[in-house]
Amino acid sequence: MSKAFKVAVAVATVGALLGLAGCAKGGSSSNSDGSVTLWTHNAGNPDELKAVNQVVDSFNQSQSKVKVKVQAFPQDSYNQSVTAAAASKKLPCIMDIDGPNVPNWAWAGYLAPISGMDDTLSKFLPSTVGKFKDKIYSFGLYDVSLVMIARKSVLDENGIRVPTIQQPWTAAEYEAALAKLKASGKFEQAGDLGTGQTGEWWPYAYSPFLQSFGGDLINRSDYKTADGALNGPAAVAWANWFHGLVAKGYVSAKSGADPVADFVNGKTGIVYSGSWAAQPARDKFGDDALFLPSVDLGKGPKVGGASWQWGMSKSCSNPDGAAAFLKYLASDDNIALMAKATKTIPTTEAAAAKVPGYAAGGGNDIFRQYSKNYAVLRPVTPGYPFIATTFGKAAQDIINGADPKQTLDQAVKDIDANQKQNNYFQ
Structure with a gap:
């Protein structure tokens, strides 16, 4: 599997994902200093991790109510880390999730629905918004085709x-x-x-x-x-x-x-x-x-359709702080930043206009058109x-x-x- 392909696919850990259903319910993801922890699978992907850290630093500097702290994991062990944390009721507030796994993690009680972002997410490519039982649980800043x-x-x-x-x-x-x-x-x-x-x-x-x-x-x-x-x-x-x-x-x-x-x-x-x-x-x-x-x-x-996306844990003790970060993350500027770092398809037209080659008629716009017209989500079932x-x-x-x-x-x-x-x- 090519390194670049990792942005497109889930790493299915069947026993862990199906066997720990409901273990995330309850518990706390609080930090003693009141900060909010973010987990990402990008420990082995320096370009994307750099972009994630850049967005987090910008958010932290933009306000004083909440501080987001990043913890990065290797992709190969990321899902196992999440399911283990769910079992011990120590999930972080903010997580990235491979799109096809969103229904499973929502059903298992890992994720909280995302509210107050419907207008923003209506501008996203449909394949980049993770839903389960008519509720939104995640969104991605990019996709691939x-x-x-x-x-x-x-x-x-x-x-x-x-x-x-x-x-x-x-x-x-x-x-x-x-x-x-x-x-x-x-x-x-x-x-x-x-x-x-x-x-x-x-x-x-x-x-x-x-x-x-x-x-x-x-x-x-x-x-x-x-x-x-x-x-x-x-x-x-x-x-x-x-x-x-x-x-x-x-x-x-x-x-x-x-x-x-x-x-x-x-x-x-x-x-x-x-x-x-x-x-x-x-x-x-x-x-x-x-x-x-x-x-x-x-x-x-x-x-x-569907690549890596972002969501909030159900056990987050500071949901307002996590929600504020997610809303900040979903800006066109941040989408463009992440798409440039990952060489992927920006999820909004406004962001695409900021990424070389992805504006209408650009050399990369065809990929966005393929995603927009042809993408099929993998089955939306846990x-x-x-x-x-x-x-x-x-x-x-x-x-x-x-x-x-x-x-x-x-x-x-x-x-x-x-x-x-x-x-x-x-």
Whole structure:
């Protein structure tokens, strides 16, 4: 998993997230000096941590009623730290949360609803506002978008149409493009879907393909069953297509550890990656680098939505102070600051105008348009961490040749059992 990809995905800790339900209720997150503690996952990401500290310092200097103190954790251990703190009733007042985990943390009692910010958050990209049961629990200052990256010269040389947001590639066009690139003999692999990556990348990257076919990870009407969504005709068609790309020799069942580097080094014709890959591609290829919409597999292109977001713990002993910081954090200037530091998509149009390339018509504006038009949230249910790992395993089995229907049926049984066991997270 690339370092840049970490801003896009959850790190699902299934046992901890599902097993500590309700442990955060009660307790106190007060400090003896009356300050408010903020936890972030950015200990290993100096650019974003620097931006967080800059916002905190600015807030602290802007008023004298509350002082925010930052504590940073490595991302790999962050979720475990939160669940352990919840169990011992020592959650901080302010936390960052990976978007897909928000429903689980809200259901478990970790988070308090955010109020008084509806007007501000109405200007945010929908994928950056975390909700559960019609209440807002978090918001993010940025998002990212999946894209197909290619070179214009390579597409032109092989007679491949350059897709647009108005007319993306169809499944047939995408496969035809891969066939031409394979036949050219100039690439180690015609396409790279990033199948060598692990963890949350699998549901983040490949459930949008499933959704573009018309399937889904679970029925979203009531989040009680995955039957029909994950094992119906559309889902089976997705599975056959997914494995078929490998069977036809267009992509590898396990690609290299750094797909963007492989593309930049000329090993790959078309790489499926994200907006975080724009800079290295441009550094190598300049204007020849193209950042194309994902493939329309029948129901329009889809990309995963929601990245890291901010919320307030339910046990915070100074909710007014925490709320004041959150309102300060959500300003367009702070959004722009964070987007610059993380090289991500600013969540408001006003902030985008402050970030080079993201203003309307800028070179990076296309990523914001993809996010705005194509983003699908991962299932808004506390059961998502289990759904994510279950789908990830099924997808890996399928791409390696397992029977699609049998594999998906088993995934449905497992997901349904988990939802039922937890009383559908009521």
